[in-house]
Amino acid sequence: MLYVCEEIIIFNSTTLILSYESLSGLKKINFVQQLQGNFMKEVLIKNIKELVQVEEQAKHVVAGSEMAKLPSIKSAFLLMKDGKIADFGEMKDCPDIGADSSSQTIDATGKMVFPSWCDSHTHIVYAGSREGEFVDRIKGMSYEDIAKKGGGILNSARRLQETSEDDLFEQALGRLKEVVSYGTGAIEIKSGYGLTFDAEVKMLKVIQRLKEVSPIKIRSTFLGAHAIPLKYKDDRQGYIDLIINEMLPFISSNELAEYCDVFCEEGFYTPKETEAILNASIDLGLIPKLHANQLTNSGAVQVGVAKGAISVDHLEFVEEAEINALLNSETMPTLLPSAAFFINLPFAPARKMIDAGLPVALATDYNPGSTPSGRFPFVISLACIKMKMTPEEAINAATINSAYAMELTGTHGSICKGKVANVFITKPISSLAFIPYSFGSDLIETIILNGEVYEA
Ligand code: NIG
Ligand code: FE
Secondary structure, eight states: OOEEOSSOEEOTGGGOOOOHHHHTTOOOOOGGGGGSOOOOSEEEEEEEEEEESBOSSOOSOOOGGGGGOOOEEEEEEEEEETTEEEEEEEGGGOOOOOOSTTEEEEEOTTEEEEEOEEEOOOOOOOOSOOHHHHHHHHTTOOHHHHHHTTOTHHHHHHHHHTSOHHHHHHHHHHHHHHHHHTTEEEEEEEOOSOOSHHHHHHHHHHHHHHHHHOSSEEEEEEEEETSOOGGGTTOHHHHHHHIIIIIHHHHHHTTOOSEEEEEESTTSBOHHHHHHHHHHHHHTTOEEEEEESSSSOOSHHHHHHHTTOSEEEEOSSOOHHHHHHHHTSSOEEEEOHHHHHHTTOOOOOHHHHHHTTOOOEEOOOOBTTTBOOOOHHHHHHHHHHHHOOOHHHHHHHHTHHHHHTTTOTTTSSSBOTTSBOOEEEEEEOSOTTHHHHTTTOOOEEEEEETTEEEEO
């Protein structure tokens, strides 16, 4: 077991020294441990009450009525070797593994095992917080009113521009550790609070540094078109030209992002402007992803589909036409119910979408304005409670479909031989539905990333 405090890093039971955090019951996951090691090569979890989301062959998408099916094995084992899933099945077929120092057996009697969540939409690189706007909304202002007054994204941009890369890195690293403790095992992170060449690049460099230390896979998205900076208030095209002619070429040639996102919305970027930015990104090899139909039915879904976006995200305001456009596409509709919850928007019509045959993915949208939370189990509860998704549908949306939204279905999102060994073990729970039912509770007991065991 690994116990960590801010300054001291201590490895496994043979050299165990209890830090103040372990004594107070707070055992932190510290990524620095990866620099040294005494790692398990083989980890066997046995007597699993239920092993959830198992597949023989990796699926890339689960759509429509298939979303209600969540393959699982009761009374199961899971064997992980060298950071990958090596085998799984019923307990009657459980193998014996050696008892040397490179092997570990965990007894999961009464507990369930899940593949880690895949969080395909976050903004965890940001400076400070915006609870002042939260109070303004309580008193009656809307998200749009705040943005129009120069608050919102522009407020975060001002702070981020004044914050050093090192400080930003530390803040974002704290959030990354936090979401890992909630069960997230792969994540997408966006820029978009820089809004100048230097500040956008600073954000993307922070994401690059996070990639270097993170035990979980990180995908990086350039979101320079998140708002129109104040300086360009009367020259929108000037800023769009800066994105197209300077930011995108630099980001592409320095491999600072895999995706390009635009906040296509009234008061932000029009569908036409979005299309121009995406055309430039596609030419440079960055795949589109969009903030779409969050505040109005803006036309963003159709632009995303036409441009082959890997996902269109939010979708609070979609109707038949948008559902039909998505049905004939490879674009993953991604729903972010924590954002709708926090800023009091209608929830996306998940039921309509799934009943029409669409897949949907879920993600947190962790950001300082519309979703100051990266708690994935809460997203799953909201999906069930507010969008009438069944627990099985919500878990498909949080694993295979959200892995698709960052092109990770070959390695993440299910218990499948050869995939990365990123899973979590719950506390003893009565059933799968107990996860969304007990919203707000911490039900994860053990986290395994790349076959390494951490206490949550
Ligand atoms: O996904 N809507 C655009 N972007 C973020 C919120 C940004 C902010 O308010 O800081 C979102 O909700
Ligand atoms: Fe977002």
